[in-house]
Amino acid sequence: MKLSKKGIYGLRAFVDLAVYSENEPVSLSSIASRQDISVNYLEQLIAKLKKADLVKSVRGVNGGYILAKPIEEISVGEILRALEGDLTPVDCPGIKSESQCESAKYCVSKTVWKKINDSINETVNQINFGELVKESKEMQKG
Template identity: 65%
Template sequence: MKLSTKGRYGLRAMIDLARYSEDEPVSISSIASRQAISERYLEQLVALLKKAGLVSSIRGAQGGYVLAKEASEISVGDVLRALEGSLEPVKCAAFYSEEGCLAAGGCVTKYVWQKINDSINDTVDHIMLDELVEESKKVNPAGGCEEPQCSQP
């Protein structure tokens, strides 16, 4: 499975938002600056996260964005599914189609695909945003981009 920039950048933005929005709403421009992400692209990601009920916007001069739930209630899976859709690397017709697939009767690989799908979902559903915020504080006390290729502000 390979995540797109939507998932990677969106997760970084959510960690940043969780880390910096405890006292006041956070602006798109401040997240973009810290995470080295284009503001325009970040706006698109935040719109998807808002639609999924993970982010709320606050209007006004001191406005910005905050988490819609506690960071301990938001899983990596919630974020990735909001941005990427299904996380399944293989969508096996044997499990999702009323007709199944032509090879379903003698196919044993469907069990492999199901185990991979289950493992991915189990993993991302058990890593919570608050855990990543704490890890972020240890690894990068000054804040900013978490990935090595990012330029630090």
């Protein structure tokens, strides 16, 4: 599985937002500056995260963005799926329950693809975002 720039930059931006929005909303320009991501691209990423109810916007002079729920309730899987869509690296019709694949009954390869797909999803779902934020803060302390 290879993530696109959406997933890579979006996760970096989300960590930045979590670290810096503890006391006040964070502007896109400040995230863009710290993460070296263009504001235009960041707007696209934040829109996806907002649509997935992971980020909220705050209007006004001191407005910006904040997380929509506590970091302990967010998994890396949620963030990546909001940015990338489905994370399955192999689109095998035989592993879907409503399969239209004529070979599904006799194909053992589908077992491999299902295990890989399940492992990826299980792994990213188990990575708690709160732990990433904690690690980021420790790294910044140096």
